[in-house]
Amino acid sequence: MKFSKKDLIKLYTNLVRARTFDMLCTRLLAEGKFVSFYHEGAWGDAAGVGTATFLRKDDILYPHHRAHGFPHMIGKGVDPKYYLAEHCGRATGCCSGVGTVHALFEEYGILGQSAILGAQFTVSVGWGLAAKKNGTGQVVVASFGDGTLARGTWHEGANVAVLWKLPIVYVLENNGIAQYVSLEKAYPLKDMASLAAGYGMPAVVVDGQDIVAVAEAVGEAVKRARQGKGPTFVECKTIRVTSHGYGSPHMVDGEQRDMNMVEELKKREPLSMYEKNLLKQGIITKEDIEEIAKAAKEEAAAAEKFAMESPIQEDASILDQYLYAE
Amino acid sequence: MRLLQYNEAINEALSEELARDEKVFLLGEGVGVSSLATTRGLVQKFGPDRVIDTPIAEAAITGCAIGAATMGYRPIADLMYSDFLYTAADDVLIRAPQWRFLHGGRQSLPIVFIAGSGGYRKVGPEHSHSPHSIMLHHPGLKVVVPSTPYDAKGLLKASIRDDNPVFYMFHKALIGMKEDIPEEEYIIPLGQAKVRREGTDVTVVAASYMNYLAIQAADKLKGEISVEVIDPRTLEPLDLDTILKSVIKTGRVVIVDEDTERCGFAGELMAQIMEHAFDELDAPIKRVCAANYPIPSGFLEKFVLPQPAQILAAIREVVK
Structure with a gap:
């Protein structure tokens, strides 16, 4: 897949914006302004941006919790x-x-989210079936991590998705750690993409730190799904350089994480790698970079202001209103 | 009018709603054959895209229902036995009831989970549950428990047209019951209890197969005790008004519930009656429930599930 200059800049801009929001969220949680959790995602954010940037507006997307x-x-x-x-x-x-941590943007195909990992595998069956019934070429993209892929719901969902040739793309963001447990303790093989073969589902493994590679792989899988050829599995190898959630122990398999290894991982920081590439190819200039960063900061500041100036939700009358539809 | 069996009435409701609304579809393991014949013949009428046979995959079945419902479809997810809801509890008890609520009331989830429940068929502890109290513990899920063929049809049609998740639990021991069913369409709104027998001495509240047993008890006691039998028909929403009206009239209450006594619906209803009508009571409320054991297979079943003699004894005791 060939990306235009405009596309490549869009990927860069979205990655800068995502990174800026990650920093904002981390700060707001530390300041006590978030009401529940935040699970940081910096350095592992290229996979999400690369996955979603070129989807159709009416494609259905289940966002990863990271x-x-x-x-x-x-x-x-x-x-x-x-x-x-x-x-x-x-x-x-x-x-x-x-x-609080749930998202709903129906007009953008974000139809809701569960905070229980593994829900995307079963709920996306319904989205895929409805998309197929609608017959308008909608595709479902389900994002998840390596920890989530250990759930049994994967088997039930993937099996049916292949059987029914549903237009679903499974995007694994494999950062090698499920909360506090390493991948080595959770899965016997190196590539979790090997799970797809059991269903006859095509799978591809890409460098999740390479945003263009992710966008290309997901783009191919989406094309295949839109043509009615059924689900594809995309494994993005990514990293986690923070703890599981802000404020939680930075540990794995019962031990403190090896910070030398974390520093080594940080060399694969996707934003600066991509930036360097774009500069080298002459696609963006230093001035463009400054401008994009400035716009992202302004967007984040405006969002913070909007959130903090909005009324706190304490209207108990909505409890009845939201429980049941009339 | 035609005489229809309980499972035939269910089948007819499904057939009518599938024909009426193309957004309605049915999925589940073996719905093309249907072990209790509730869905038999529907795939021939509506085709495999509307009546979908699935693998044994309760989580996929119920999760599929949630996803499709958020996209404007009205899925009916067949779980076969209500005991199997536990294999899909994440979707049935957590996700479906809470989805609209936690997403700010912006969506509706018109889903029917349908399954056969209950014991009295000696099929053991994993195929005899009446798990309505578990469902009631999860706000956002409606619970429908029909006790007659007429109600089975009218309540199922209302459930399918409801914009919320409904667990429709028919009772396996009622499958052979026959009743006159009108040719013309009818719907029974959720949340309306039915007074099955009018009486003045004691109120017996019983749903589903327990209602059948309660009516038999009331008829047996004719001339001795005047028993009013109330069938809640739906446990959420619960028509407490009809129950309280009866309690005010009789002052005495027996609740018959097939679920395990401990933390069951009977205990909950006792509490609600006491909260709202304590001064109307002339005697402590009695309950007849499943004893606090797993339901044994085979001939031991009768020592755990509520029996007609226990219902008679409870009624006699409460009017003493």
């Missing part, structure tokens, strides 16, 4: 301020301050 799906949603075109306000328990949030 970085709370900001990279995915920004890629999809969602204005992140409503999701930020949601994290702050505000009435203007995308779930009116009831969901």
Whole structure:
């Protein structure tokens, strides 16, 4: 797949924006302005942005929980301020301050999210079936991590998705650690993409730190799904340089993480790698970079202001209203 | 009017709703054959895209229902036995009931989970559950428990047209019950209890197969005790008003519930009656429930599940 100069700059811009929001979210959690969790995603954010940036607006996307799906949603075109306000328990949030870490942007194909890992494998069967019934070429993209792929729901969902030739793309962001447990303790083989072969599902493994490689691989898989050829599995090898969630122990397999190894991982920081590449190819200039960074900072500041100035959701009358549809 | 069996009435409701609304579809393991014949013949009528046979994959079946519902479809997810809901509890009890709520009330999830429940068929502890109390513990899920063919049809049609997740639990021991069913369409709204027998001495509240047993008890006691039998028909929403009206009239209550006594619906209903009508009671409320054991297979079943003699004894005791 060939990307235009405009496409490549769009990927870069979205990655800068996602990174800026990750830093904002981490700070707001530290300042006590988030009401529940934040699971940082910096350095592992290229996969989400690369996956989502070139999807159709009506394609359905299940965002990964890492970085709370900001990279995915920004890629999809969602204005992140409503999701930020949601994290702050505000009435203007995308779930009116009831969901906090849940996202809903129906017009952008983000039809809801569960905080229980593995839900994407079963719920996306329904999205895929509905998309197929609609017959308008919609594709479902389900993002998840290596930890999630250990759930049994994967088998039930993937099996049916292949059987029914559903238009689903499974995007694994494999950062090698499931919360506090290393991949070595969770899966016997190196590539989890090998799981797809059992269903006769095509799979591809890409460098998740290479945003263009991710966008290309997902793009091919999406094309295949749109043509009615069924699901594809894309494994993006990525990294985690932070703890599981902000404030949680930076440990794995019962031990402190080896910080020398973490420093080594940091050399694969995707934003600066991509930036260097774009500069070398003459696609962007230093001035462009400054401008994109400035715009991202302004966007984040405006989103923070919007969230903090929005009313806190404390209207108990909505409890009845939201429980049942009339 | 035609005489229809309980499972035929269910089948007819499904058939009518599949024909009426093309957004309705049915999926589940073996729905093309259907072990209790509730869905038999539908795949021939509506085709394999509307009546979908699945692998044994309850999580995929129920998760599929959630996904499709958020895209404007009205799925009916057949779980065969209500005991199997536990294999899909994440979707049935957590995701479906809470989805609309936690996403700020912006969506509706018109889903029917349908399964056969209950014991009295000696099929053992993993195929005899009546798990309605578990469902009621999860706000956002409606619970429908029909006790007659007429109700089975009318309540299922209402469940399919409801914009919320509904667990429709028919009772396996009622499958052979026959009743006159009108030719013309009818719907029974959720949340309306039915007074099955009018009486003045004691109120018996019982749903599903327990209602059948309660009516038999009431008829047996005719001339001795005047028993009013109330069938809640749906446990969520619960028509507490009809129950309380009866309690005010009789002052005495027996609750019959097939679920395990401990933490069951009977205990919950006792509490609600006491909260709202304590001063109307002339005697402590009695309950007849499954004893606090797993339901044994075979001939031991009768020592755990509520028996007609226990219902008679409870009624006699409460009117003493």
